[in-house]
Amino acid sequence: MLKKLALITLMGMSASAMAGQWQVKVGGSVVDPTGSTNVDGLGKVEADYQYAFTPSVEYFFNDNFSTELLLAAPIKHDIKLDGEDIPGTSIKQLPPTLTFKYNFANSSQFTPYVGVGATAFLVWGEKGVVDKVKNDVGYAAQIGVNFQPADAKNWGVFFDARYADLDPKVRLVGSTDEFKLKIDPMVYTLGYSYKF
Template sequence: MNTGDRRLLAGVACVVLGATGGASDAHAQDAGNWLVRARVVHLDSANKDDTGFGLTINNKVLPEVDISYFFSPNLAAELILTYPQKQTIHSSVVGADIGTFKHLPPTLTMQYHFTGLGNFRPYVGAGINYTNLSSVKFDSNVAALNLGVKHNSFGLAVQLGVDVPIGGGWLLNADVKKVQIGTTVYSNGNSVGKLRVDPVLFGLGVGKRF
């Protein structure tokens, strides 16, 4: 995580922590079945590669929107969305960036929300991620390898977070997710291994209960 990313996330974290002492209407967060949040998320990739090319992708900060529906005060389903994110592919063997791609990674989780804890609403979740890779482009410096990737990925997702009501149905949120995302890499039409992105996603944001 670079210095700018740290400052951005630290600033939002200060807002979350500072608001906890002034939350005066915790029960308002429980009104309504729908909850919409907007988060700033830092994607930290595991970059596990067994292709022999030493492949990694860049970490980045990205926007995220999620929509939750509460079946009860404790049980909810959450759909996590963003727009296609551009990533750079680096090869330690080549010693340079060798391409780019975009990924669209919607995730659906089922959550259990803990109640009766004052101004805090911690939750845990688990579900499934689908990631679509598109606009895959490899540079001319690896043209002889004729590289390609599998465009669809399915994997599990786990989640831990907390909502902090601040009144009127509004809340602040901190959230961390571990998601299984990976792709098979091909050279001249033959599989040469897999790149496991498997990121940890650290998110901070705001939400509104309807």
């Protein structure tokens, strides 16, 4: 009898521990490159900003610690030279990003959080005078806040800002030389969250 009671208790504790461990977030982002590269004989080369759909999935280990995987549709950056668009020239990439987060859980409806982790620049394509772009990896940092209205059981709204250290190597048409294109984007995201 005691074994059965202990088993039932443990099963109940396990079910309770599993509750609320997953969160899905759906947001819209502005991907705003902060870097540029001066190329000899050309001038300042940079990637332009872009809007993106950026869903993510988050797993909570407990109230404070979680890990979040940012996903996105392919993001296209027009390429600029000395502040002007190069006609028909762009690069497209996927930016999967994994961050480990600390959530400042408290009694209010606002939960601030910070995170650090890794990101990638996975080449999806290039057009125009860009001949080749190489994949790249770098570190990522994140800060944000989730707001859960008083009458909301599982859903909320969030805003966060991320920084990604991404400098893929680029080669232009007609050249054998490569240079690092400093993209280093800030990603500003606003969206909805739903916790299971």
